Amino acid sequence: MSASVESWHRPLTEAVRRALRAAPDEMSMRDLLFLEAWEMQARPDIASTLRAGQIRRANPLLAEEIRAELRGGRVVPVSSRPQ
Secondary structure, eight states: OOHHHHHHOOOOSHHHHHHHHHOOSHHHHHHHHHHHHHHHSOOSSHHHHHHHHHHHHHOHHHHHHHHHHHHHTOOOOGGGSOO
8 A cells, every 4th residue: 555545544444454455556545445434424525425426336345344344343443453
């Protein structure tokens, strides 16, 4: 993961961590991180809503995995992860 993407947001779910390893480019990484953030707390603006919907349609299984992890409380905060 490039420094610019990593500094924006670190993945909190295992589903996104796995997807990031297979992401072909930085824009894909940004989309994956955006989707995770959206699933955690949706933004009320139309642009974010449309972007999240488009990413979810392109990655329906990933979106469901993220939601399942978040519902199950299996997300490990960055500050609690072993280094």
